[in-house]
Amino acid sequence: MRDMATNPQTTSTDMTVFPAKTRNFGSIEVRSDQIIYLEPGLLGFTKYHRYVLIEHHQEAPFLWLQCLDKEDLAFVVIDPRYLLSEYQPGPLPQAMRELEVESTEDLKVLVILTIPRGKPQEMTANLMGPVVLNLKTRQGRQFILDDPSYSHKHRVLPG
Amino acid sequence: MLILTRKTGEGLFIGDDIRVTILEIRGKQIRLGIEAPTAIVVLREEIYRRVQQENLQAAGARDIDVTEVAQLWRQE
Numbered sequence: 001m002r003d004m005a006t007n008p009q010t011t012s013t014d015m016t017v018f019p020a021k022t023r024n025f026g027s028i029e030v031r032s033d034q035i036i037y038l039e040p041g042l043l044g045f046t047k048y049h050r051y052v053l054i055e056h057h058q059e060a061p062f063l064w065l066q067c068l069d070k071e072d073l074a075f076v077v078i079d080p081r082y083l084l085s086e087y088q089p090g091p092l093p094q095a096m097r098e099l100e101v102e103s104t105e106d107l108k109v110l111v112i113l114t115i116p117r118g119k120p121q122e123m124t125a126n127l128m129g130p131v132v133l134n135l136k137t138r139q140g141r142q143f144i145l146d147d148p149s150y151s152h153k154h155r156v157l158p159g
Numbered sequence: 160m161l162i163l164t165r166k167t168g169e170g171l172f173i174g175d176d177i178r179v180t181i182l183e184i185r186g187k188q189i190r191l192g193i194e195a196p197t198a199i200v201v202l203r204e205e206i207y208r209r210v211q212q213e214n215l216q217a218a219g220a221r222d223i224d225v226t227e228v229a230q231l232w233r234q235e
Binding site for chain 1: 197198200202203206207209210211212213214215216217218219220221222224225227228229231232233235
């Protein structure tokens with residue numbers, strides 16, 4: 001089993017641990033201060049709100065966004081700065097206000113990767129729908145950019 | 160589907176929190192003003208569907224997929 005992505009921002013003393021079933025990692029133990037709440041949920045999955053971030057230990061910057069309420073619902077995500085150093089979505093200040101992010105240290109922006117089955121070389125990143133998190137409150141939300149410069153199918157690896 | 164007829168400047172409410180106003184009608188185009196709480200997602204249909212479709216495709220990623228992309232990533 002992998003370690004949960006540690007969150008140094010957390011000051012909560014509520015350390016209740018409970019098991020969660022996942023398809024990829026089997027049964028995992030989740031501390032209540034590791035749970036991320038997406039409100040509203042991801043488009044297409046708006047009834048699921050509780051997720052955890054799980055690191056992928058292979059010297060690669062990929063993370064898992066694993067749903068806690070549906071064991072086979074998991075997304076591979078990445079910090080978009082690994083893909084585009086200048087990724088700066090216009091509505092980010094508004095997103096920070098809505099999520100009450102007080103300091104940029106508490107801000108985490110992730111984009112979801114789509115990996116076509118059997119064709120990992122063709123994976124794409126959805127730069128149009130970043131998931132923005134407030135690490136302090138662990139509240140997050142997928143923001144949709146109405147900006148043609150950011151594709152929902154941004155090619156990650158060269159063809 | 161509920162069908163209503165409205166004129167420019169008129170509007171409608173969806174529940175207590177969402178207000179839609181017809182701002183302008185010009186030929187085949189209509190400008191709508193939408194006031195809704197920030198938790199409500201308001202998007203053009205084609206954009207909503209594009210992101211929803213992408214999320215559906217990205218969901219259910221498997222461990223082996225990530226192992227493969229991690230390998231490719233290290234090779235780059």
